[in-house]
Amino acid sequence: MAKEQYIVGLDIGTSSIRVVQAKVDQAGGFSVIGAGEVASSGMRRGVIVDIEESVSAISSALEKVERMTGVPVASANVSVSGSHVSSLSSHGVIAVSRADGEITENDIVRCIDASQAISIPQNKEVLHVFPKNFMLDGQAGIKDPLGMSGIRLEVDTIIVQAGLPFIKNLTRAVMQAGLEIEDLILAPCAAAEAVLSKRQKDLGVCLVDLGAGTTSMAVYEEGDLLHTNV
Secondary structure (H helix, E strand, O other): OOOOOEEEEEEEOOEEEEEEEEEEEEOOEEEEEEEEEEEEEEEEEEEEEOHHHHHHHHHHHHHHHHHOOOOOOOOEEEOOOEOHHHHHHEEEEEEOOOOOOOOOHHHHHHHHHHOOOOOOOEEEEEEEEEEEEEEOOOOEEEEEOOEEEEEEEEEEEEEEEHHHHHHHHHHHHHHOOEEEEEEEEHHHHHOOOOOOOHHHHHEEEEEEEEOOOOOEEEEEEOOOOEEEEE
């Protein structure tokens, strides 16, 4: 019998901390089995200002969910917010590796990685790289070049950066609460995945998340993230 799988989301906000636990089904979907919310402490404007208080609040939220579901929480996907988050546009170019010119998954990864070859301040780290459009031998507007043929592959990306000290403090607080971090996710992008439809992203939409300490936004058009800010 296959082992049951669960996924957990942890949102550490200025006014409250929320945890959602879901059970993954065999088809790859999921159903929410429990959620918990407690008043937040040790946070100001989306960043941790007191680690001990934050650890205590995170632990309380986790205990609330575990009592509800009866399933222990070992790891979580954690949202990131705060005014230290910023985004910028970048561009990557590579030569296709195969002799026959067919684009492979490795070429796409290399091209996206090439777009990260930019000067980043020492107190910043890359949180996400979102590819927008690919260009193959001058042909623009390609969404997925996999399997196509060409010589020169280019990509336009949005690079989301976060303050390294703030990320380290967030990571430390979560781990001291007894959790492993599966992934760090920018809060407005996580919200967009939850509430925006594919059609809305294609037509063009701006998501605005009004929080207790910060206001965050994410702008989409033609299915791509164009801009985000906190």
